[in-house]
Amino acid sequence: MTTRPLTVRDAERALVLYQHLVGDGPVASADAFARVVDHPGTSVIGAFADDSLVAMATLHVLPNMTQGGRPYALVENVVTHRNHRGTGQGRRVMQAVIDAAWDAECYKIMLLTGQTAEARGFYETLGFGAEEKWGMTIRRAPVRG
Template sequence: MIREAEDRDEEQLSKLYRMLVPNSKKMEVQKEQLRKIRNDPMNFIFVYEEDGELLGSLTLNICMQALHGERPYAIVENVIVHEDHRGKSIGQSLFRHVETYCNSIHCHRIMLLSKATRIRAHQFFEREGYDGQVSKGFKKYL
């Protein structure tokens, strides 16, 4: 089942995110932040839950713009599937959920960034229809 993350998911999300960024010293999942995101109509953390266990997650942010009339665009971040459950269509299910939602609100496009060394993730994104050759991503950490 795919649902929005709740503050009760703090511990399990932390474990999933640790698989995504194992050496991060800045990672900190907070119940209050999960609550704020859940109450914000433009931001979502979707989780894939099976038998009470979170097996995957991604973050979706809806961004307004002026370039395409009233059509927003979406950004997907923090895509992770539990390392013991990859290859079971969990990531694909999460992306289908996001695309269905984005179509329902007439998003112009969905964008995502991925660490340059995550080759298997890039292959997955390409299988899902995302083109890694269209743009070049830039980040500046603060």
């Protein structure tokens, strides 16, 4: 069992795992994955069981002007392969994300999650809470071809 930042060589396995996150929704190409993992301050951290990518999350470390200039982190696209849910793989990848954010001297880590009790409970066991701030989003309608 290993946890490590993904590279462009992991694109095909990552694309399969993204499909577990979005279901029938669209997933971008391997070229788009390369742009993500090559973006400064961004990493996609994956958990492997044997040679299989079973969980991953994207970590963005962003520059900041408050908190003495310490950066903050944003976590997105957390997913565990459906055959590995409940086995601790999501916890392993999230702990690696948290460790990486603290190593980067981030003063906080933010994420949004679904409103199910199961999703919220998972993040609360890792130390996340919703008492301090509200998470809000606005979405743009999908572009039609």
